Each structure stands twice: as C-alpha cells, then as structure tokens.
Amino acid sequence: MKFVFNTTKHLAWLMACCFILVSSSPADGINTFTGEKGTLRISGGTAHIPVMKIAAQNVMGAHPDIQITIAGGGSGAGIKQVGEGLVQIGNSGRKASDAEIQKYGLSLYKWAIDGVGTVVHPENPVKALTSEQLQDIFAGRIDNWKALGGPDRAITVYTRDASSGTRSVFWKKALAKGAISPKAQFVASNGAMKTAVAKNPYAIGYMSVGYIDPSVAPISLDGVVPDLETVKSGKYKVSRGLYSNTKGPVTGLAEKFINYLLSPEGQKIVAKKGFVPVH
C-alpha cells in the first residue's frame, strides 16, 4: 500500500518536472513580447507579487500596448480564479493539490524557491527557537515572552487564512501540522503580515523569506536562520516552490510572461527580490 502511495507521489513529481521542462524553452528576454498587445490578468499568492510587479513593469515599459494587472488574494484564490477563467495566470505559493489540478486541468510552472521564515519585531530579544517551542507558541501553550527570556508581555500570534500557501507550508513543515490557537490573529497577505509584526513589539508571525527586511527580525529555527543562503542550500527546511498556474497548457501573452520569468533576465529579478532562482 505504501509502495503504491509512493509511486503516485513520484509520478506527480515527474509530471511537475515535465511541466517545468516544457516551460523553459529557450525564448528569452523582453524582446519576445514584440508585436503582442492585450491584457494579462494575474492573481493569487502574495509572495509572488514583488517579482511579478518588476517583471510586469519591465514588460509594460518596453511594450506599452500590453496591460498586466496583478492582484493578491492568496494561493487558494489564485488557483480558483485561474480555474474559472477569471485570470490567465493564478499564482500559488504551494503546489496545487491533485484534486485541483484534475478539476481545473491546471498546468504548473515553478519559477522560484522560497522559504517561509518565522519573524518577530526587531526589538524582541528572542532570536532563536526550537521547533517544539515554536509549536507551543502557535498552539497557545506558551503565551508570554517571559517564558522564552523576553519581556513579561503576552505573545500575539499572527497567522494567515486557510487559503494561504504560506500558511499551508508553514503549518506542514514548521508546525508539523500542529494546532493553531483560536486566539491567533489573522492577516490577509504577506505584506499585511510584515506591517502587523513590524508595528507590534510582542508579535510573532511567519512570512515569505523574500519579504523579510530590517523592519522585522527572522527567528532562527533549530539553529538555522531563514535566509536566501540557507533556503538555497536546503539547510532551512521550511521551503516551497513559487508556482504560476494556467488553465490547460499556457498560451499567448501568459506563455511569454512565464517564459520571461524563467529567462535569465527574469531569474535575475527573482534573485534580486530575495528568492532562490530555479535555473
């Protein structure tokens, strides 16, 4: 039984790899957009937005006939909206589930690897936690910073809504699918998480490593600091691919945009924004 399960898992991996191979055809750079016009609508994962924005600006700057709109909403929204044809590209910070791929006939294109790091306010003296402590904090079993060597103030736990890819990866790999306290407060995007944690000295939250900047402080988990290097080397385990999904095989403007993300130029943007390129 276990063997069968493994095979399907491997098959899924193989399929994902095929998709990535298909998408990395050699057409490169911004010039491939010459002669294109129209609107490209993108929505979904909020971790993707910084890279998407720069890529879209580059394309629109060079080709004023092309309009690219980028919305957030979370990975679940991205998958749903692309599946229903509301957008041409739906981003997700997790791999779409087999059920989702089947239901909507999705094609997956992975163009970056990203870690999900735990963050606190820069003034917080607590800078390192073990997995166990982290799970206790999120479950509400540790509810005061004093227990961890910090100030005598209640811990505010920030989390994301259930459709967030960032949440599902963090929950699986950092919290080991442990409980999240009902007292945890919800924010709607990676950006909102950064604002919430940066403005609250007693907060703890988690976000895409690409979003971590000096306004928040990363927590080293079991001795590993989440940053570009540790995610790249695989030492930091809480990581995931950043996917762009299309309904059916990708065509037209969407295809050129995804190819651009996978081109050396696009991958440079990926690296510059704090994510690990796939090429």
Add this chain to the structure above:
Amino acid sequence: MLENDRIPKLCLQIAAWGCAALTFGVLAFMAWLSIPVLKASNTVQILTQPWLPNQGQFGIGPMILGSLYISVLSLIIAGPVSFGGAIFIRITRPGIAGKIFQHLVEAMTAVPTVVYGFIGVFLIVPFIRETFLQGSGMCILSASIMLALVIAPTMILIFSQSISNVPREYTIAAEAMGATPAQTFFMIILPYAWKGILTGLILGFGRAVGDTLIALMISGNAIAFPGHILDSARTLTAHIALVTAADFDSMEFKTLFVCALTLYLLTCLGVFSARVIGKRQRSS
C-alpha cells in the same frame, strides 16, 4: 405626444422593477444556497460551534458576535459625538463656523474606509496596545473607534437635517415665552427631531455592520468567541473576505452563504426600522 411618452416610461419601469427583482433575487439566491448548510448541520450548531474547518466545525457564532460588538460599540462612540456635531452646526454656531464644519463633515463622508483602516493600523493600534498593556492592540475597541469615525459624518448630517426640520415658528414661540436655549432644545427641538435622530442611528448601525475593511485591518480577525473589548474579533464581513478563497465545493465556502444571509437580514432589519420610524415621523 402621448404615444412617444410610453417608451421612456416603459424603460424606466423595467429598470425599477429590475432593480427590485435583483435585490430579492440576491436574497432568494442566498437563502436557497444556505438551506443545505442549515439542514446538514442544524441551525443551533452553526451558531454555537467554533470555526475549526479542519475539524469539520463551521460555526459562525463568533463572527456574528464580533459584528454586533464592533458595530454597537462604534455606535456608542459615534452617537454622542455626532449629536454634538449636529448641535454645533444647527444651534450653537449656525453661522460661518457651522457651515465650515458642515462642509468638512460632508467631505469626510467621501473618504474611503481603507484610508481610515490604514491610519488605524499606524495610530490607534499601537496607542491602544501601550495604553492597556494587553493584547496586540488589534481589538474590538480599536476597530470601533475607527469605525465610529467612518459612520459619524453620515450621522451628523442626518441629525442636523432632522434638527433643521423643526419649524421656525415653534422655536420662535418658545423663545418669545422666555424659554432659555437649553429649554428650547430639550422641550421643543429634541421631541420633534427625535425620530430623525433614531433614523440616523439606525443607518449608522447599518453602515457599521456592513463595513469590511476597518474590521479586516484593525480588529485582528481571531476566531475565538470575543469576551472583552480588548479581545481580537472577526466580523461577518471580514470572515467572508478571508474565506472566499476556499474551494467552491468545500463546506467552508458554503457556510459563507449563511454569513451573507445573516448580514443581509441584519442590514434589512436596520433599513426597515429606519423606514417605519421615518414614516411615523412624517405622519405625526
């Protein structure tokens, strides 16, 4: 000529009936989609259970309470302030100062709520957190204060309108009989304008219940039953905004229709009571 009149009249009639049908259509649509959910998990459960979608519990009670707490508290804050504002405009400073204030208030009604939400995150939230030294500052109190700012302008304008509806002869007569301004206000203006003021309160309540962004950005959106004004809470509107991304076929998504139905009925209740009161005022 009469022949020509018929076509535009018909068009307008179709438009009017279309709008009315759409409103009822939305209600029917939500009711129809809510019924399977209410049947599958009996109605009491939906109100009392916590929201734990991973464990198959889809209670929306905490959100209904969150909506009610936040909107009632914002009404408690905004009510007296708006009342004072309206008196300022119509009675104590009816001249230039009142006019300027009135224009300011009119401008305030046009400010998008997201702006208030944004300001709230940076000003009110840290202030509440450091004042009470408890929680994150993202709580019912912070959201209510910001929401009060959103609903106050509408209420001030309605209040001042209903105060100005008091016939001049009444106030002049009262003054002629030697009543002090305070007496005129409490004995003549207040009894006459009272129903208009109630209408303003109800419309303010409707606006507070319906607002999404303030609560989404400031109240913290925790799913626990709120028990204290410094607790974080999630409103029905914020809940819908946060859960819409869930799968269409999932139970989570289906319970959103119950949320929407509850919201619809809450606002309807507000509007209808405003109508009934308004009607009584006109006939009296």
